[in-house]
Amino acid sequence: MIPLTLDEVRTIVGGELVLPAGSSAADVVTGSVETDSRLVTAGSVFFALPGEVTDGRLFVPSAVENGAALVVAEAPVEAGVPVILVADGVVALADLAREVVARIRDARDGADRLRVVGITGSNGKTSTKNMLRAILSDLGPTVAPEGSFNNHVGAPISMLRSDFDTRYLVCEMGAAGPGEIKRLVGIAKPDTGVVLKVGMAHADGFGGIEGTRAAKAEMVTDLPASATAILNRDDFRVAGMADDTAARVVTFGLTEGAEYRATDIEVTATGTSFTLHAPGLTREVSLRILGEHHVMNALAALSVTGEWGLDVDRAATVLEGVTRAERWRMEVLDGGPGVTVINDAYNASPDSVAAALKTLAQITGPGQRSVAVLGEMAELGEFARDEHDRIGRLVVRLNIHRLVVVGDAARHVHMAAGLEGSWDGETMLVPDSDAAYDVLKADLRDGDVVLVKSSKSAGLRFLGDRLAGVTA
Known part of the structure; x- marks a missing residue:
């Protein structure tokens, strides 16, 4: 962040500055701005925001220990460093x-x-x-x-x-x-x-x-x-x-x-x-x-x-020269002898799943098997059933060879694919990532190309890493 005095920050955010002994409103802060106390370093400004599960004020001691020079909070807090009290931390x-x-x-x-x-x-x-x-x-x-x-x-x-x-x-x-x-x-x-x-x-x-x-x-x-x-x-x-x-x-x-x-x-x-x-x-x-x-x-x-x-x-x-879009986004990993894992399970929407499935079909060559491991597409509300159903039918239309659907929330992908009588592929519904891992490790063979795709909440990105032996 650019250098700002404590008084300048107070004026900008419209708050009340509380100074401990030895501090002055003219003191300058130049460090990063953080809402996670674990990311605070010397000179940081820590915004102690309230959350759905916890309250950022509980982490003020940790932030100060890590070097926070200023705390911004919605209610009084003992910090030992300057504090600016504001009506709304996000604002x-x-x-x-x-x-x-x-x-x-x-x-x-x-x-x-x-x-x-x-x-x-x-x-x-x-x-x-x-x-x-x-x-x-x-x-x-x-x-x-x-x-x-x-x-x-x-x-x-x-x-x-x-x-x-x-x-x-x-x-x-x-x-x-x-x-x-x-x-x-x-x-x-x-x-x-x-x-x-x-x-x-x-x-x-x-x-x-x-x-x-x-x-x-x-x-x-x-x-x-x-x-x-x-x-x-x-x-x-x-x-x-x-x-x-x-x-x-x-x-x-x-x-x-x-x-x-x-x-x-x-x-x-x-x-x-x-x-x-x-x-x-x-x-x-x-x-x-x-x-x-x-x-x-x-x-x-x-x-x-x-x-x-x-x-x-x-x-x-x-x-x-860019080697990957982002961690867990169409990330190509070595899944063992002859097996390629495409870990694309950081997030998922109907459009992104369709695009990933199309890519899987495009890159699977003669003599290879395409394997789609799909979990829930979250935050679809009333559209969830129809959109999961559409993805199941797309798996069939693209002639993906093997489908493993993970979790009950994604079951309509499995059900829709299974109802397509013209498809020569196979589909299986498993309860969780561990079950999917066991099925895949027993079934995968040389030449298989495996796509792992789900919303972040389904956690399948860790399944993709596990299949490829990635630990970090």
């Missing part, structure tokens, strides 16, 4: 992030100014963010979230990693309900807003696909005319957001007419290649990342690069 965190980003902007202008991009979509946010981080880090100091820090707490924390040296700030913006992306956009005020896809992820919180569309459109509705909205031309719900924004619109996709377009896509077990068509540039791109759906993420990242006036050819070369 205070947002206010601090908004001010810090604004001050960095104000400190520089011209070619050296801070560039901010916001990325949202039902799928692909984290992968696109990671691609952009790789591209931009090659060009200058870049801040981007670790993991999926994209909600009302994680996104501001990520923004607060910025300082006066930061050239590029990449903000991943997720939402579980209406208004959340709008709030994050109001904090970061992106120069560029990217919308990847509108799908059924978190459909329960949005009330269906049109509610999801409205929430994702919040990325571009408040952008000024000086900003750029980068939209997926292939998704009609996203493409239609051009009518919702005053910003200049640029599109990407496979569709003719997109400014950043891919043709001649080829997916193999070693990666994904395509021909990139960008303004003033046509070239072959060979990604080491697995899956046709990552072509769209790459196009989005390259669109930002090009629209910021950066070298797209150099950016494409950087992308060719």
